[in-house]
Amino acid sequence: MAVADVMGRGFRLESSLAKNPAIEGLDPRDRAFARAIGATTLRRLGQIDAVLAPLLKTPPPGRVQAYLQTAVAQMVFMDVAPHAAVGDTVTLVKADEKSEPFSGLVNAVLRKVAETGKADAAKIPPIRNFPGWLRSEWTRLYGKAAVRRMALLLATSPPLDLSVKNDPDGWAKKLGGTVVGGKTVRLDVIGNVTALEGFKEGEWWAQDISASLPARVLEQACGGFVGKRVADLCAAPGGKTMQLCAMGGDVTAFDLSEARTERLKRNLDRTQLDATIVMADLTEYTPEKTFDAVLLDAPCSSTGTFRRHPDVIHNRRERDITPLTRLQDTLLKHAAKCVSPGGTLLYSVCSLQEREAADRVRKFLKAMPDFGLVKLAPIPGLDLPEGRIDGGMIRLLPSESPDGRGMDGFFIAVLRRADKTDAKET
Numbered sequence: 477m478a479v480a481d482v483m484g485r486g487f488r489l490e491s492s493l494a495k496n497p498a499i500e501g502l503d504p505r506d507r508a509f510a511r512a513i514g515a516t517t518l519r520r521l522g523q524i525d526a527v528l529a530p531l532l533k534t535p536p537p538g539r540v541q542a543y544l545q546t547a548v549a550q551m552v553f554m555d556v557a558p559h560a561a562v563g564d565t566v567t568l569v570k571a572d573e574k575s576e577p578f579s580g581l582v583n584a585v586l587r588k589v590a591e592t593g594k595a596d597a598a599k600i601p602p603i604r605n606f607p608g609w610l611r612s613e614w615t616r617l618y619g620k621a622a623v624r625r626m627a628l629l630l631a632t633s634p635p636l637d638l639s640v641k642n643d644p645d646g647w648a649k650k651l652g653g654t655v656v657g658g659k660t661v662r663l664d665v666i667g668n669v670t671a672l673e674g675f676k677e678g679e680w681w682a683q684d685i686s687a688s689l690p691a692r693v694l695e696q697a698c699g700g701f702v703g704k705r706v707a708d709l710c711a712a713p714g715g716k717t718m719q720l721c722a723m724g725g726d727v728t729a730f731d732l733s734e735a736r737t738e739r740l741k742r743n744l745d746r747t748q749l750d751a752t753i754v755m756a757d758l759t760e761y762t763p764e765k766t767f768d769a770v771l772l773d774a775p776c777s778s779t780g781t782f783r784r785h786p787d788v789i790h791n792r793r794e795r796d797i798t799p800l801t802r803l804q805d806t807l808l809k810h811a812a813k814c815v816s817p818g819g820t821l822l823y824s825v826c827s828l829q830e831r832e833a834a835d836r837v838r839k840f841l842k843a844m845p846d847f848g849l850v851k852l853a854p855i856p857g858l859d860l861p862e863g864r865i866d867g868g869m870i871r872l873l874p875s876e877s878p879d880g881r882g883m884d885g886f887f888i889a890v891l892r893r894a895d896k897t898d899a900k901e902t
């Protein structure tokens with residue numbers, strides 16, 4: 477029960493599907509259908525629960541609730557014939573020892589949903605699919621209209637974005653996509669991404685347009701990377717490392733996780749790009765030599781990635797944010813030690829929570845007087861609404877992508893360390 481694992485145990489949808497032997501044993505078409513049911517359930521959870529609530533006197537155990545939720549997702553949002561969804565779900569519940577006593581309830585509730593579920597769900601605004609704490613925090617920060625637009629993006633599967641080593645226009649043509657934001661190739665891909673032309677040859681890697689911007693912004697702020705020492709802190713699985721290498725930097729990539737560092741190595745091998753890899757805990761370790769440019773893509777709540785990972789909004793809790801901000805502060809402090817005098821430090825997070833974003837940078841600047849924000853120029857090919865680039869900080873909202881089809885929520889700040897001459901002058 478992958479959805480129950482996401483809701484009850486904080487698992488990622490992909491990993492709980494991958495660990496589920498019943499799903500692994502399916503043929504590729506059925507496996508894709510199971511994945512679609514899980515994702516649709518998480519994309520529509522607020523509406524689904526609102527349909528179920530009046531039909532349940534007391535909330536059933538989590539597993540039973542998950543059976544009900546996935547059945548409603550199929551009937552209401554995936555156009556599965558009600559008799560098939562009800563029949564299959566009741567069979568699954570009866571075969572599950574822990575849930576079997578609830579099979580009569582499940583049958584009765586789903587028969588009612590079959591009658592009125594679609595009409596009931598249509599009355600519930602999609603904004604309710606965001607958990608309440610995110611809805612209110614984002615409304616306060618970005619306004620209701622933006623959150624409504626984000627809710628529409630949550631409801632649909634996102635396009636696939638690729639970063640290419642060279643020639644975005646040529647690859648867009650070859651793969652049947654479009655170029656967005658000047659450099660990213662955007663595709664409507666359903667199915668096996670690794671089978672696409674250019675994957676094996678390492679000509680491109682999957683990377684949301686927003687996730688590709690920190691490396692682009694840092695390159696612009698540094699006037700290029702050629703001949704420069706560049707550190708990618710918190711680098712794995714290496715989307716940004718590959719960009720920094722392709723841009724010509726002498727790159728060292730750091731990460732704590734062995735498994736993720738292995739993925740980073742495989743990605744660099746496939747794309748035939750070269751970086752020095754260091755596995756280290758950056759809350760403790762400081763490299764001996766400093767760098768001209770340092771990119772810290774810090775661990776965060778990832779709430780900005782809800783289009784691609786609808787599980788994040790359900791398995792993150794408001795109480796998770798404060799411990800993350802402590803880790804971000806510590807990593808920023810250590811990152812600062814890696815920056816050469818006159819060098820540049822970029823901080824980014826794929827979070828929509830301001831506490832993980834501008835608040836961290838303001839706190840850092842108070843404690844580190846030799847760093848200041850770099851005034852940022854517009855990003856070529858990306859027309860952001862006014863105010864989104866604010867001095868040295870950029871806020872990217874999912875609802876403000878160049879083609880209206882969404883992008884990850886991201887935050888970027890660029891800071892420069894004073895060099896020795898600056899210190900003498902002041």
Ligand SMILES: C[S@@+](CC[C@H](N)C(=O)[O-])C[C@H]1O[C@@H](n2cnc3c(N)ncnc32)[C@H](O)[C@@H]1O
Pocket residue numbers: 687709710711712713714715716717730731732733736756757758759773774775776
């Ligand atoms: C947001 S992800 C990085 C994504 C990566 N920059 C990319 O573009 O592919 C954060 C990374 O930070 C790493 N990490 C978390 N805590 C760390 C620490 N204390 N020291 C080093 N790396 C850490 C995680 O293993 C994870 O790979």
